[in-house]
Amino acid sequence: MEKIVVNGGTPLRGSVEISGMKNAALPIIYASILVQDKCVIENLPNVSDVSNSLDLLRAMGASIRSVGRNAVEIDCTDIRQGSAPYDLARKMRASYYLFGAELGRFHTAHAPLPGGCDFGVRPIDQHIKGFESLGAEVKIENGCIDINTPRGICGANIFFDVVSVGATINMMLAAALTPGLTTIDNPAKEPHIVDLANFLNTCGAQIRGAGTDMIKIRGVDHLHGCHYAIIPDMIEAGTYMIAAAATSGTVRINNVIPKHLESITAKLQEMGATVVEDDDFVIVSSAGSLCRTNIKTLPYPGFPTDMHPQMSVLLCAANGVSTVTEGVFETRFRYVDELRRMGASIKVNGRTAIIQGGGKLSPAPVRAVDLRAGVALVIAGLMTEGETEISDIQLIERGYDDIIGKLRNLGANIRKVYVSDAEELKKAN
Ligand code: EPZ
Numbered sequence: 543m544e545k546i547v548v549n550g551g552t553p554l555r556g557s558v559e560i561s562g563m564k565n566a567a568l569p570i571i572y573a574s575i576l577v578q579d580k581c582v583i584e585n586l587p588n589v590s591d592v593s594n595s596l597d598l599l600r601a602m603g604a605s606i607r608s609v610g611r612n613a614v615e616i617d618c619t620d621i622r623q624g625s626a627p628y629d630l631a632r633k634m635r636a637s638y639y640l641f642g643a644e645l646g647r648f649h650t651a652h653a654p655l656p657g658g659c660d661f662g663v664r665p666i667d668q669h670i671k672g673f674e675s676l677g678a679e680v681k682i683e684n685g686c687i688d689i690n691t692p693r694g695i696c697g698a699n700i701f702f703d704v705v706s707v708g709a710t711i712n713m714m715l716a717a718a719l720t721p722g723l724t725t726i727d728n729p730a731k732e733p734h735i736v737d738l739a740n741f742l743n744t745c746g747a748q749i750r751g752a753g754t755d756m757i758k759i760r761g762v763d764h765l766h767g768c769h770y771a772i773i774p775d776m777i778e779a780g781t782y783m784i785a786a787a788a789t790s791g792t793v794r795i796n797n798v799i800p801k802h803l804e805s806i807t808a809k810l811q812e813m814g815a816t817v818v819e820d821d822d823f824v825i826v827s828s829a830g831s832l833c834r835t836n837i838k839t840l841p842y843p844g845f846p847t848d849m850h851p852q853m854s855v856l857l858c859a860a861n862g863v864s865t866v867t868e869g870v871f872e873t874r875f876r877y878v879d880e881l882r883r884m885g886a887s888i889k890v891n892g893r894t895a896i897i898q899g900g901g902k903l904s905p906a907p908v909r910a911v912d913l914r915a916g917v918a919l920v921i922a923g924l925m926t927e928g929e930t931e932i933s934d935i936q937l938i939e940r941g942y943d944d945i946i947g948k949l950r951n952l953g954a955n956i957r958k959v960y961v962s963d964a965e966e967l968k969k970a971n
Contacts (some may be wrong), residue, residue: 550925554792554924562585562774564592570738575640576718579617581617582769583771585613585773591636591941594634639715640653641687646716650691653686659914664871669709675699677694677695677698697722710757714752717761780806783806786826794825795823838867840870858888859925865894881903883908906931910937916934917941
């Protein structure tokens with residue numbers, strides 16, 4: 543088993559390059575199913591969700607080849623509908639973009655239900671509502687979804703009862719080649735929704751209003767290949783911003799779109815950190831004394847739910863009592879028990895964590911329970927003197943490109959170690 547070992551207490555200093563956004567790259571990779579031509583996608587992050595998604599498309603018959611650092615050429619002309627391997631699809635949430643992509647290209651879909659981080663119930667009722675509005679019939683059995691259109695498929699108006707990134711993306715994929723006009727009311731407005739629309743429009747789609755309260759899609763007959771570069775990862779950038787503040791360091795974070803970071807910047811400045819913005823970088827520094835604050839996670843442009851665990855760690859170092867309310871998922875507090883092992887004083891009351899800051903954390907062996915919880919523990923280790931050991935780090939590698947190398951370049955004493963099962967057993971007894 544591999545673990546991350548962090549010897550913390552040293553301020554992070556220097557520059558870090560942000561990679562392409564995982565949650566933009568994934569829908570764009572699955573969107574290539576709609577294109578019977580070659581698409582070159584650049585600035586892909588080197589993370590396991592991306593490599594697993596490329597492997598999944600390869601297994602379905604897509605031809606995919608590397609065409610440079612962080613760039614691939616994908617040709618889905620010969621992809622076999624309904625052939626996604628079950629175990630590969632279950633490794634991540636994003637495989638459910640197969641639903642919309644297969645429906646959009648083949649007017650039928652058969653795919654395994656997805657996996658993904660455990661945040662309580664993660665329903666797909668809005669996805670199904672969207673597909674049915676286009677005339678599809680949806681069935682779930684044997685762990686898979688089956689979508690058919692015996693009466694054909696045509697554009698429709700859909701109002702989402704819940705703001706859902708995944709349902710918005712699946713609707714865009716299903717409607718891009720569907721005859722007629724499709725409108726999506728109450729869509730998600732995240733930057734990666736806009737990035738997907740830009741990719742599809744570069745391929746010849748007619749999608750307007752991405753990033754606003756109403757998306758309009760006029761179906762086209764076919765899409766042609768294109769060259770496209772993924773936007774920078776705002777959550778990776780926010781993670782390094784918080785790590786800089788948490789270690790009382792000074793870090794220049796390159797290759798960002800500052801507008802995407804507005805809510806994170808605002809909260810860090812409210813806490814007393816310094817954030818300087820320029821065209822494509824931000825510089826975050828902290829003198830060490832941070833004020834308490836309250837956070838509520840909301841769909842974009844609100845404070846991102848994917849920054850919730852990282853912010854909770856930072857608030858452990860702030861003076862006073864802070865709260866973090868999870869406004870997107872049913873629950874996202876499994877990281878709290880792991881932080882408590884390091885001495886954090888956090889109570890969870892419903893959807894709100896109440897954090898008593900100001901105390902020092904202590905190093906401990908902890909476990910990544912999901913992607914962002916795992917990276918939050920890395921930040922906790924960075925701000926804590928002594929050796930913190932983090933296991934189940936494959937969850938962190940789903941979404942962070944070269945996190946060890948990037949942090950070591952910032953002066954962190956961090957390494958990946960391999961622990962054999964025998965050693966693990968010996969330690970446990
Ligand atoms: C995407 O998940 C991201 N995953 C998540 O990032 C992110 O936290 C989330 O969007 C919110 O921004 C990927 O992009 C692969 P949702 P998704 O549908 O699409 C409810 C990370 O760390 N809902 O926007 O699954 C749902 O239960 C991951 O990178 C319904 O009720 O999120 C939740 O409460 C974690 N019915 C809320 O909407 C539905 O049909 C938002 O979920 C769909 C969703």
